[in-house]
Amino acid sequence: MPKVLVAYYSKTGNTKQVAEAIAEGAKSVKGVDVEIKNVADINAKEAVEADGFAFGSPAYFSMMSGPLLTLLTEFYFLREKLAGKPMVAFATGGGSQTKTTENIESILKAFNPKVILPGLSVGTKISEIDKQQAKQLGEKLAKTLS
Numbered sequence: 214m215p216k217v218l219v220a221y222y223s224k225t226g227n228t229k230q231v232a233e234a235i236a237e238g239a240k241s242v243k244g245v246d247v248e249i250k251n252v253a254d255i256n257a258k259e260a261v262e263a264d265g266f267a268f269g270s271p272a273y274f275s276m277m278s279g280p281l282l283t284l285l286t287e288f289y290f291l292r293e294k295l296a297g298k299p300m301v302a303f304a305t306g307g308g309s310q311t312k313t314t315e316n317i318e319s320i321l322k323a324f325n326p327k328v329i330l331p332g333l334s335v336g337t338k339i340s341e342i343d344k345q346q347a348k349q350l351g352e353k354l355a356k357t358l359s
């Protein structure tokens with residue numbers, strides 16, 4: 214069964230909440246497996262075997278966090294396995310979350326993905342509307358595999 218991996222970094226829980234909503238949305242699509250993991254717990258060699266990816270981070274100094282950058286750097290050396298797969302970026306922050314989403318997307322391009330879906334940028338107070346949008350995004354990502 215094709216698998217979606219939701220890979221996120223979160224220190225104080227905001228990005229985790231968005232990641233969980235994306236995973237919930239993806240799980241609503243039949244015939245697709247969904248795994249959600251903090252980047253600290255990810256083995257890059259195993260992780261590249263997934264079929265679709267969502268990558269999320271808090272905005273740190275308007276960029277992605279170090280742990281997500283480390284994972285994406287490891288992924289670069291495994292990029293043949295990532296080519297042609299759908300991807301999406303998401304970020305939370307106190308104002309520069311959109312920049313952070315774009316920062317993640319700029320690296321995803323190096324993996325030659327099938328598509329980079331429009332990303333999701335959320336503030337620090339995660340609302341029900343944010344969660345709804347995150348669920349829709351997860352569903353959309355999973356549907357590209359079903």
Ligand SMILES: Cc1cc2nc3c(=O)[nH]c(=O)nc-3n(C[C@H](O)[C@H](O)[C@H](O)COP(=O)(O)O)c2cc1C
Pocket residue numbers: 222223224225226227228229270271272273274275276305306307308309310336337
């Ligand atoms: C070291 C540090 C740097 C940050 N830099 C920014 C920033 O440049 N822009 C911004 O919008 N938010 C910034 N923030 C706020 C976080 O992005 C925001 O609180 C985020 O939602 C935290 O995510 P988490 O709860 O998943 O850890 C920063 C927070 C920390 C701890």
